[in-house]
Amino acid sequence: MNDLWVSVAMLGVSVLLSELIRSAARVLPIDYRIYLREAASTFQLCCCTHELKLLGDSAQLELSYGLALTYTVTLVHLVTFQDATCNPTAALESVCRGTRSLRAAGVVIMLQFAAAVAAQSYVASAWSQGLSDIHLQQKSTDFRCFDPLGGTLLEAAVVELACAFVLQAACMHAHKLDERLQVHFIAAVVTAAVYAGGGISGAMFNPVLAFSIQFPCSGHTYLEYCFVYWLGPVLGKQWTGVHSL
Template sequence: MAGLNVSIAFFFFTVSLCEMIRKLSKRIFPPKVYICLASELMSAFQLCACYLELKMLREIGPWGGGFGPDVSLTLLFLLFLIHGASFDGASANPSISLQEFLALDSSFGATVTKVLAQFIGMEAASTFTKQYWSRELTDFHMIQNLMAQDCSSSLYTSVSHGIFVEATCSFFFQLVILRFQASSSMYRITIVALTVTALAHAAAPLTGAFFNPALAFAVTFSCSGNSLLEYMQVYWLAPITGMLIAFFMYQGNIPRIFQKNLLYSIKNKYRIPKGKVNPSASTSIKERWIKTERTISCSERTE
């Protein structure tokens, strides 16, 4: 139980440190620099550091501390509630940043900056967490240090099955993100945390349930057991493919590539009233409707 308390203290310290740096960065940097660089960097650091500590508890806890998967899943749910509340609009996930680029919500330069910040933040968190483990504050950390000297791959199934699992997880995760992006923050954060917990429960024994290319790169790419090409197929290609399928199914098109909606027909909001009207009046009414539609659509874009 002492090991679990130390891990909870580590979670609290990491989140507090990242939140403090976020607030300081928001005062120092211009909004664009903060959104694309500082916020993504600290959110990626927070996500990876907490994931590594939680992964250690999930792997060592059952036989080293006597607590089962219910503890790690509960902590995962609570952590994603905290992540959702503290990330300040950052995604810490290259797949989400790419989806925003394809939706015309982010420029190419901003997307590249976000992705680079995410990878750098994850790598920094990996180094930071390993240094923290080297202090061996608990027996868990001592065991983890021995295991880390020759880490093994998080892929516990075949490459083809791993591709399917990661793509499926990414598909459902991205679909939930898109479906509830306009909902209230409290409702959206809770749904996302529940989704991540359910996906982790189902897929963690097979692939680690990353569905995040930067997180997988920092955690498992340096471990033995699979080649770099196999890692890229499972943890990079599969999540991006799942994101593309979810985005296309939700949107009906990919605005950055093509505008035509292939799945859903857009119905006119305004119906022409039935009945006989003289041609001049009909033309005038149609012109007013077209003008009203254009005005509303412009106001929706500016909002």
């Protein structure tokens, strides 16, 4: 249980640090404010997911604890992210819709990936302090990550596609609910997707998040991870757009 509370504290610190950056961004011009919020929110998403994955892999939490923590953290993300998407596919979609220039989308994507790399360094530094047993275990393996796939490459890619499709569909229809219920609905969908697909692919359904969490893992090549974690979510998001026409 001590491991759990240390991880919860680390989640809180990650959110607080990101929120401070978002608050500081309010004094900047609107363009720079958007970029800084995107970077801070992506950093928060990756840091929290690193810690949740470590808990799930090492601490063997009871299912009820794991799902409750996933739901709660997702809810916090939705409330704090403001207009940040933390997802390269969303930036590319905004270009297709004409709401953002290609150059602006490129800057957003670059900042997202930079934040994903910064999150890797941040959690490694935090884990190196050895505040809990699972952090010490991770330090003893030199922060290495092993094969994250619980199925074949094709199965994992299909899971990522399906998760991205379901989440995008949920986001498109959430406005039909009472405004107070919308974030709870999305958080519940994300939690259900993680529960259903986590054992096969890890249920990232976000290219930049997967880049931070799964790409450093051994077991598969870079191109194989691209197939699963980049092509799968992009096709899932596009498939949702086709079905919405």
